[in-house]
Amino acid sequence: xxxxxxxxxxxxxxxxxxxxxxxxxxxxxxxxxxxxxxxxxxxxxxxxxxxxxxxxxxxxxxxxxxxxxxxxxxxxxxxxxxxxxxxxxxxxxxxxxxxxxxxxxxxxxxxxxxxxxxxxxxxxxxxxxxxxxxxxxxxxxxxxxxxxxxxxxxxxxxxxxxxxxxxxxxxxxxxxxxxxxxxxxxxxxxxxxxxxxxxxxxxxxxxxxxxxxxxxxxxxxxxxxxxxx
Amino acid sequence: xxxxxxxxxxxxxxxxxxxxxxxxxxxxxxxxxxxxxxxxxxxxxxxxxxxxxxxxxxxxxxxxxxxxxxxxxxxxxxxxxxxxxxxxxxxxxxxxxxxxxxxxxxxxxxxxxxxxxxxxxxxxxxxxxxxxxxxxxxxxxxxxxxxxxxxxxxxxxxxxxxxxxxxxxxxxxxxxxxxxxxxxxxxxxxxxxxxxxxxxxxxxxxxxxxxxxxxxxxxxxxxxxxxxxxxxxxxxxxxxxxxxxxxxxxxxxxxxxxx
Numbered sequence: 001x002x003x004x005x006x007x008x009x010x011x012x013x014x015x016x017x018x019x020x021x022x023x024x025x026x027x028x029x030x031x032x033x034x035x036x037x038x039x040x041x042x043x044x045x046x047x048x049x050x051x052x053x054x055x056x057x058x059x060x061x062x063x064x065x066x067x068x069x070x071x072x073x074x075x076x077x078x079x080x081x082x083x084x085x086x087x088x089x090x091x092x093x094x095x096x097x098x099x100x101x102x103x104x105x106x107x108x109x110x111x112x113x114x115x116x117x118x119x120x121x122x123x124x125x126x127x128x129x130x131x132x133x134x135x136x137x138x139x140x141x142x143x144x145x146x147x148x149x150x151x152x153x154x155x156x157x158x159x160x161x162x163x164x165x166x167x168x169x170x171x172x173x174x175x176x177x178x179x180x181x182x183x184x185x186x187x188x189x190x191x192x193x194x195x196x197x198x199x200x201x202x203x204x205x206x207x208x209x210x211x212x213x214x215x216x217x218x219x220x221x222x223x224x225x226x227x228x229x
Numbered sequence: 230x231x232x233x234x235x236x237x238x239x240x241x242x243x244x245x246x247x248x249x250x251x252x253x254x255x256x257x258x259x260x261x262x263x264x265x266x267x268x269x270x271x272x273x274x275x276x277x278x279x280x281x282x283x284x285x286x287x288x289x290x291x292x293x294x295x296x297x298x299x300x301x302x303x304x305x306x307x308x309x310x311x312x313x314x315x316x317x318x319x320x321x322x323x324x325x326x327x328x329x330x331x332x333x334x335x336x337x338x339x340x341x342x343x344x345x346x347x348x349x350x351x352x353x354x355x356x357x358x359x360x361x362x363x364x365x366x367x368x369x370x371x372x373x374x375x376x377x378x379x380x381x382x383x384x385x386x387x388x389x390x391x392x393x394x395x396x397x398x399x400x401x402x403x404x405x406x407x408x409x410x411x412x413x414x415x416x417x418x419x420x421x422x423x424x425x426x427x428x429x430x431x432x433x434x435x436x437x438x439x440x441x442x443x444x445x446x447x448x449x450x451x452x453x454x455x456x457x458x459x460x461x462x463x464x465x466x467x468x469x470x471x472x473x474x475x476x477x478x479x480x481x482x483x484x485x486x487x488x
Contacts, residue, residue, distance in 0.1 A: 013480035020442035097441030109451030191467025
């Protein structure tokens with residue numbers, strides 16, 4: 001009598017990248033890099049309140065980095081590609097994990113931000129592409145001439161178009177929503193949790209996300225109100 | 230009190246399933262959810278109909294056999310309560326309750342409200358144990374365990390393997406279950422020698438069973454009748470990442486799901 005049907009059959013090993021845990025760790029690390037970038041970028045942008053000379057000098061400083069700037073751009077591109085690839089693969093795995101859905105399902109504990117990461121992420125990515133074409137390349141710059149090197153002028157001219165500002169504010173708000181879950185979630189993914197510290201971290205993540213959103217959207221709002229011109 | 234039970238009826242995994250509404254009169258508020266189904270099943274048997282299949286054993290909330298979705302929540306609306314311990318007084322006269330089985334690819338459908346949770350057994354087999362020396366029984370307390378460590382381990386050991394975490398997770402992830410087992414054994418000195426092999430083995434099997442990924446949102450912990458904290462998932466991730474870096478042997482081989 002054959003017992004092949006009841007004996008466990010070995011499957012192939014699961015590598016770090018193949019495991020959902022490994023992919024989440026990659027997402028945490030890449031997410032952390034992007035969070036640090038977003039924070040630094042915001043601090044750089046806020047120099048707009050110091051006047052055109054300061055902001056244009058800062059832009060010039062970044063461009064004078066030469067090869068280092070391209071290394072940073074390469075790292076950021078790789079980071080986004082890894083984060084995005086892991087998301088797509090995990091989303092597909094999630095769809096496979098529950099082929100038959102519930103007729104009724106209540107959310108009892110999770111935050112809105114945590115449940116909408118799959119939506120906020122791609123919208124922010126679409127915005128980043130637009131944003132690069134808008135302010136870095138200058139390919140999309142409605143109602144004004146893009147002037148290479150005049151960061152201040154480009155920002156003011158760019159945000160004076162109301163729909164560009166609205167799109168910017170919406171996208172940055174979604175980024176904030178994404179970060180409010182992501183900042184605390186990245187610690188959990190790499191295995192750092194503590195009953196005393198984790199609740200504080202959750203609170204801090206919301207606060208940091210709010211500060212980042214306010215810091216960014218203050219610029220188009222100031223331009224639209226005529227405070228920065 | 231009178232209730233309407235809207236129950237998922239499906240003969241087997243290949244048959245087509247559908248919801249059927251059953252009015253149940255004379256529901257005693259002191260009845261448990263399972264006793265309510267017992268009452269319904271007796272009337273169904275008298276009418277010559279097929280009774281509703283559901284899993285149960287101890288009915289004391291400690292065995293982990295029972296469990297299904299009640300109004301979209303695993304084990305129903307009460308916190309830290311299994312289906313068998315959920316009394317009908319938490320519902321109002323005239324309510325309609327939607328009863329649905331756990332839904333996940335890894336939990337193979339059996340009948341009505343019953344699913345096969347063998348995937349959990351495979352995860353346990355992949356490392357949910359500690360090796361001990363045979364021979365004479367050692368003296369008690371020869372290995373000292375700190376109070377905090379003992380508490381952390383004990384909290385995780387409360388997991389009854391009911392599957393509510395998988396059912397409640399929007400991604401059908403088994404991270405809370407696997408994390409609970411890894412924390413339960415890995416934090417104690419007795420489980421330390423196999424700690425890294427355990428993390429690699431159990432995580433590999435969890436993935437081989439095609440459970441979804443953990444997005445750290447906390448639905449599992451909120452649905453868990455034993456209130457296992459999310460911290461256990463972080464413990465699993467920490468053990469897994471350390472083991473992945475320090476591993477010297479080949480990766481453990483999981484078994485094929487369903488075998």
